[in-house]
Amino acid sequence: MGESSSSVSIDVERISFGGKCVYPGYPQEHHIQTSHGPVSVAVFGDLEKPALVTYPDVALNHMSCFQGLFFCPEASSLLLHNFCIYHISPPGHELGAAPISSDVPVLSVDQLADQVAETLDYFGLGSVMCLGVTAGAYILTHFATKYRERVLGLMLVSPLCKAPSWTEWFYNKVISNLLYFYGMCGLIKECLLQRYFSREVRGSSLVPESDIVQACRSLLDERQSTNVWRFLQSINVRHDLTESLKKLQCRTLIFVGENSPFHSEALHMATNLDRRYSALVEVQACGSVVTEEQPHAMLIPMEYFLMGYGLYRPCQMSCSPRSPLSPSCISPELLSPESMGVKLKPIKTRVSLQV
Numbered sequence: 001m002g003e004s005s006s007s008v009s010i011d012v013e014r015i016s017f018g019g020k021c022v023y024p025g026y027p028q029e030h031h032i033q034t035s036h037g038p039v040s041v042a043v044f045g046d047l048e049k050p051a052l053v054t055y056p057d058v059a060l061n062h063m064s065c066f067q068g069l070f071f072c073p074e075a076s077s078l079l080l081h082n083f084c085i086y087h088i089s090p091p092g093h094e095l096g097a098a099p100i101s102s103d104v105p106v107l108s109v110d111q112l113a114d115q116v117a118e119t120l121d122y123f124g125l126g127s128v129m130c131l132g133v134t135a136g137a138y139i140l141t142h143f144a145t146k147y148r149e150r151v152l153g154l155m156l157v158s159p160l161c162k163a164p165s166w167t168e169w170f171y172n173k174v175i176s177n178l179l180y181f182y183g184m185c186g187l188i189k190e191c192l193l194q195r196y197f198s199r200e201v202r203g204s205s206l207v208p209e210s211d212i213v214q215a216c217r218s219l220l221d222e223r224q225s226t227n228v229w230r231f232l233q234s235i236n237v238r239h240d241l242t243e244s245l246k247k248l249q250c251r252t253l254i255f256v257g258e259n260s261p262f263h264s265e266a267l268h269m270a271t272n273l274d275r276r277y278s279a280l281v282e283v284q285a286c287g288s289v290v291t292e293e294q295p296h297a298m299l300i301p302m303e304y305f306l307m308g309y310g311l312y313r314p315c316q317m318s319c320s321p322r323s324p325l326s327p328s329c330i331s332p333e334l335l336s337p338e339s340m341g342v343k344l345k346p347i348k349t350r351v352s353l354q355v
Contacts, residue, residue, distance in 0.1 A: 092227025
């Protein structure tokens, strides 16, 4: 590894999210100096295994964006059995981050994608699997279009793909101004929670918000508002990736919650990918951050997707993953041999599914 980095061991048995330990182990937190500034990477698992790189949405990090997925025993058995996990945080989004100086230029999405490439170089990684959520999905998709030979596959959750619409641009501009002048105030947290979660879990005057929303609200208090502002500024001037999608050389699996504000964006992306090598899974009654709100809905599609790479859950896990998906919710492309590279049985023959 390079010398322009420091690393610290984090006792995650003492770090909880919603009262639950994220991982039953000790990831290493690496602070890597890239040509575009420092980036923090939490590494968990066997370094000899293939790499799975994650990137979260705005104002989130691996603790608040991916713990729901990795806390599922079935997901752990599938992902941690096959991969070493590299959780990349957007600049200044890691635990305990200090405010980034106003003298430091805001990075472009191209520079953020280049940071991912330099991170892989630091760890001596070649081709990797990628898992990103919304803004993080955009960064990893952009990375995949720039460095096609370095991406084995993309698993994207409520991804952004196009340049922001005027409505999104104006909305983000209002949030940016509020962040700049008032910090992580109550109104900003409400706007972000609406971005992440469906109304069902956010609650109402009659129904209390869920534990996962309460925990996320609490963790948002720990974010440095100036750092969140910077990432939002980068994403708000992103460019359209539609034409670049045709150059992708990897399989792609897209998840999107039917109540996500970015539902149409995910559908647009799915229609512009090669249908032989991509699949779309729409998750019912769910917002954008499926990894937190309905992580079990991801298990069966991910299992089939990874079969195309010869990756399976360990044999001792005799039970099949649980999932609230009904067969009709799963895109037919997901079940095609051309899409996944293997001959698949209908999902209904594997497990009794309940809506």
